[in-house]
Amino acid sequence: MNSQTDTLKALVKVVFVAAVLIVAVWGGRQLRSRSNLANTTSLNEVQQPAGSEEDVLVSRGEILYTQHCAKCHGDEGNGDGEGLRPLSIRPRDFHSPHWRFEKSEKSIQTVIRDGIPGTPMPASKTALSDSDINSIASYVLEIANEKSAAITSTGTSETDLLIAAGFSPVIPARVPDLKLTNVAGADVTLGKFKSKPMIVHFWGTYCTHCIQDMPRLNEEIAMLKDSVSVISICADVTEAEELTEFAKQFPNMDFHADPAGLAMNRFGASLLPSFYFVDKSGTVLGVTHQLKTVKIRSLIEQIVQPDE
Template sequence: MKRLSFPLLAAVLLVATGAVGWGIGTWRKRAVGPAPAPDQTQPAPAPVADRGPLVYQMYCASCHGPDGHGDGTASAALRPPPRDFAARPWRFAPTPEAIRRVTFDGIPGTAMASFRSLPPADLDAVVAHVERLAAGGGGSVKPLSADAQLLAAAGFTDLTGAAPPPLSLLDARDRTTRLADLKGQLVLLHFWGTNCTHCVKEVPALQRLEHEHAGRLKVLHVCTDADTPADAQAVLDKFAPGAPALVEASGVGAARYEVQALPTVWLIAPDGTAVGRSSGAKDWAAGPQTKLLARWLPPAK
């Protein structure tokens, strides 16, 4: 038997390979068939303007309410309460840029979380919807109450009626002061730090206010960073001799009172409920602060 020459064998293999490839291709076309045409009966994705209410209901309505009035199902337990978008004044102009910034970053120390994970289209949609609610599109505009206006003018977050966390304090003489025992007076909780210049500089002004309203106003200077009440008192004596320095007994008071910046002030009404919270140094002789204190001071005896 003669062997096939190499050129003839290569030709045979080439023809065989082509035939197999043609057969497989023909079978795949018959088995798979052409791609189906798109279903023109399905609705297109909702445009951005129409997605706003949907995204809002998913992420915002439980706190801010269905129409943006701060009356959602979760609002009663939140302090500070959620914003009523239709109420005035806002701390900043309700522009799309400002609303986007708050939605994207959230507000530390509040229930307003960051929504950085929202897709850009959804973020645009919900910002546009909140802007409409802020313009009154969600209902009638509700002005702030007189008390809320006083708090806003003095730079305080409205906490009216909320129950403050329990607080027990120690002074340098190892005496205990409990917030619950001070009902009947307006209590000003002044959270300060030994390295906070602005904190210690405003202590003399607070000391004068306490003397002016003796028996009606109690100022508690709560140090957040001293190891002992004696250490805190040594610092305070340099700036306001006679002002008692206090340290929170359990070590978690600053966290309970959401102290994220110094100084932080809480006002507690004579009935023991919270009035408001503020961060940053204040001019306690200025009109907004004196009006705020006068509103909640108990009657003189």
């Protein structure tokens, strides 16, 4: 009897100890769970950026802008980044009042995504996510509106005049002193034409658009001859005599061959047709792919100073 009682007491002790251990383990787990939850909440509070959703978007956009855009557009969006090179189309100054497209997030997103053909602005395609593109566009619009609001117009700048005439401003550079041959067989250099402003016109015999536009150019260039020299350089012909019969159809145009085949490369031209505006000091100021002679006359009247 005593033996059974002792056994029962021992069993009760074992059950009691086991129950205590189970409760202790369960309690410890609950405490750890609550502690982790508190730490996670605290960590999230630290990592979550302060401010509105728009502030967060702009903040991320600033980081992405610095990584992908500032090299050309500059840290503050002035179009003066260190990645510029002579004869490259000048990156947009986001503070300028003149934009070629609607000044909106949607338009900026489109440019980032699709790029601008014929300029150093590449298409991001899949390199940036839609979220990243939206963030950059938000930041660009933010700095554009912020600075533009603080700018007081003091007149029309050279850049504004170029844009109004249909040109994309380039980083000013001396015009390459190329050696060309005209249809009369004479060797000439671009330096010969520096007594007045010059438009250097690149075209090609294989360029359908170039050929179709020749009749219009021939008529309109006649109205510019007193104020500007228009030099038409054929990009795919090195022997001037090959252009003789073609040139007879357009007597107002000054056709040249490029014997060395280097002219387009020296100008950084990548599309045909291309028209480069050069002031009479021999500085290349802008490029366009569709010459608008009516606006060119206005540009020349305002941007070219008479000889003293």
